[in-house]
Amino acid sequence: NAGVTQTPKFQVLKTGQSMTLQCAQDMNHNSMYWYRQDPGMGLRLIYYSASEGTTDKGEVPNGYNVSRLNKREFSLRLESAAPSQTSVYFCASRSGGAGNEQFFGPGTRLTVL
Amino acid sequence: QKEVEQNSGPLSVPEGAIASLNCTYSDRGSQSFFWYRQYSGKSPELIMSIYSNGDKEDGRFTAQLNKASQYVSLLIRDSQPSDSATYLCALQGTGGGNKLTFGTGTQLKVEL
Numbered sequence: 001n002a003g004v005t006q007t008p009k010f011q012v013l014k015t016g017q018s019m020t021l022q023c024a025q026d027m028n029h030n031s032m033y034w035y036r037q038d039p040g041m042g043l044r045l046i047y048y049s050a051s052e053g054t055t056d057k058g059e060v061p062n063g064y065n066v067s068r069l070n071k072r073e074f075s076l077r078l079e080s081a082a083p084s085q086t087s088v089y090f091c092a093s094r095s096g097g098a099g100n101e102q103f104f105g106p107g108t109r110l111t112v113l
Numbered sequence: 114q115k116e117v118e119q120n121s122g123p124l125s126v127p128e129g130a131i132a133s134l135n136c137t138y139s140d141r142g143s144q145s146f147f148w149y150r151q152y153s154g155k156s157p158e159l160i161m162s163i164y165s166n167g168d169k170e171d172g173r174f175t176a177q178l179n180k181a182s183q184y185v186s187l188l189i190r191d192s193q194p195s196d197s198a199t200y201l202c203a204l205q206g207t208g209g210g211n212k213l214t215f216g217t218g219t220q221l222k223v224e225l
Contacts, residue, residue, distance in 0.1 A: 031210075033213075042201070042216060042218065045213075050211070100145045100162075101159050104156040107155075
């Protein structure tokens with residue numbers, strides 16, 4: 001099992017450009033999450049999907065949209081990138097049931113110039 | 114007050130010593146607690162979860178939870194240089210969606 005995969009690993013955008021970050025998991029998890037990690041700020045939740053067909057805002061949703069394409073895939077879109085969105089983005093999925101452990105993908109390092 | 118507080122460190126311990134990492138939280142209704150390890154440039158890796166008061170041991174790692182005092186700690190016995198990383202405390206609070214709230218992490222350095 002690959003676990004949680006993310007593409008791309010690195011990306012450089014110019015202000016105003018758009019892009020989609022892809023995330024997929026092969027663990028049959030119901031819930032998936034998008035975080036950003038900035039120095040001194042820790043991991044902050046952008047959006048999450050508790051189950052296929054549902055999405056909800058997290059702590060810092062402004063400037064982002066998400067799509068839960070199917071049970072495996074959860075994408076994050078930046079419609080008009082801004083320098084403040086320079087960050088490392090992590091996707092995670094949750095095991096569900098009695099446990100609440102989340103497992104992370106390798107991350108996407110995004111720079112917006 | 115931050116929801117999850119950790120000392121940013123760095124915490125330096127000699128090889129073979131016990132490293133003690135602490136985390137306090139504000140949401141009294143929090144039920145699930147986690148410790149993640151994150152190496153520089155890598156993603157967080159789950160190392161321990163704890164759900165009830167007391168200690169939980171897994172190899173060299175022991176998680177301790179005290180809900181009355183609202184703290185959770187991680188002890189690493191026989192610390193190795195490979196344990197040098199940032200340790201993130203996370204909890205599931207009372208909000209919906211099974212969301213986790215993370216601390217900003219404590220950097221641990223294990224010195225030879």
